Amino acid sequence: MELKPVTPFEPLRTEVIPSGSNWVAQVKWDGVRILTYYDGHETRLINRKGNERSRQYPEFIDVPSYCQAHSVILDGEMIALAGGKPSFHEIMKRDSLRREQEISFAVGRTLAIYMIFDILYYNGQWVTNETLEHRQQLLQNIITPHSALQLVPNVQDGEALFTVMKERGWEGMVCKRLDSSYLIGGKDSRWQKLKLGYDLYAVIGGVTYRDGIVNALLLGLYNQEGNFIYIGHAGGGKLKVADLRELTEIIQTMIRETAPFVNQPQRVKGAIWVQPTLSVKVQFMEWTPGGTMRHPVIQGMATVPPEMCVVTQIE
Template sequence: MLKTVTPFEPIRTEVIPMGDQWVAQVKWDGVRMLTYYDGLQTKLINRKGNERSRQYPEFLDVSAYCHANSVILDGEMIALSGGKPSFHEIMRRDSLRREQEISFAASHIQAIYMIFDILYYNGQWVTNKTLTQRQQLLQEIISPHSTLQLVPNIEDGESLFTVMKERGWEGIVCKRLDSTYAIGGKDSRWQKLKIGYDLYAAIGGVTYRDGIVNALLLGLYDLEGNFIYIGHAGGGKLKVADWRELTRITKTMIRDTSPFHRLPQRNKEAVWLQPQLCVKVQFMEWTPGGTMRHPVIQGMGNVPPEMCVITQLE
């Protein structure tokens, strides 16, 4: 089987890069997913190197949509809700482990694979080719259909970003057409411009209403390993059943003292937890006090607590 790699990442920017060498693409609110196909076996591996082949069985027959003897594809696995990409929806697929649940979800929650790059083709690495050349290769070998698409380039990044803001989507990624693919890299040849912020945060406490969890006290770990409080979050995409499940699960995590390095101001009714569960949260900006302004829970984060670090913001 082909060796797994860490994908190329964009850096964050606040300014849309201009010039003929730049194109913009939609930044999808989903799960980064690389497809590895050696001619016999297929594996789907996420950004962190964890296999997700069982969760997305409909994409394992690579020969049905890609004309290659062997290939590594890079893209984003998404699911729609209300006509827009929803992290909460795709996590309903991504977080499943039992075969019966996966089979049921595959027929009820449609995943869409948005492919935007290729690293390996017919026994050869193509990461040293330019983005233009790699995209031309994708056009030649990929047969798109309703649930598998090639991500298009948009020349006018400002117009695309305006549309993303109007629709309430996540943002855009700007890429240089002459950029090679840096495995494990992160540099300014790819730049992301987000509408607001999003990150993974660990749950350090909860509050209740009528015996059910109704808000989360969230934190991140700093470079010294301190667990820093970043705010309360109660609104978002979790449904009533999700809050009930959170209530059940967190009962085993209750502790007597606050896990936060500094006690949050709003702590009167808080029940403290060992930070073991994570959520993905989106917010508008940081307040002067270092907490999130208008946080919205996007879904449960299928990541370990040690990944809930301040360096996510870089």
């Protein structure tokens, strides 16, 4: 039976930590959502948007080596560490690669860790209508963890976990009801996410330079009418000098005379306008009254198509 990709269950954002014995909390990993599809013969790794990522993570293709199942669909997050914590920039070094030689080289340099937190399908049967508690017990029975593949643990004390996330400067946490089924393609309050800030995918519409190297990005999102809206500027963030040099070279081929934004950017002195084709992941604390990001930090370059960098990401 061919297992066709599905859209994974998503949590709703909240500012209040759910309480009660039926709730558990899990770390929210700053990585790439990956579902593993194994039909007994072939393995496919597919991201949240339905794009194939099997070539990028070859070390997880041999499902029988870590999962006792004739067929299975697993849900999890692919992460990479930097400085002892998950780094979106690091995992994108793997996720954005396309050439076999680059991928083979990167496997030994950037360790990908697969954090599995759910199961949708097992031995020819959908288990999405089972409770989360049941699905987690099933994972415990069939998954053999190792250093690069782990089951995401539950934490009963959500307040304590969120305190730890703040202390470590991690992304946040997800709270889930133990009696929740898995809603394919859905999003509801049985899963809730608490984040230390906001993050989204935005498109570069302009840059500024320092000493001939890009040092800041002017960013935008598309609204429902297809207009490109300026949402603020950010420095290089977690992009390293080598990344900024490479970006500088790419930008040279994208320069245009006029700003692509429909609204006037606050920062225009020295700005070079570019075709809005490159996307980045950016984290920020909150929105200003003027509709721009406060304290934005670039997490890394992204592979999200510009047309999917829309205002409806903001939740």
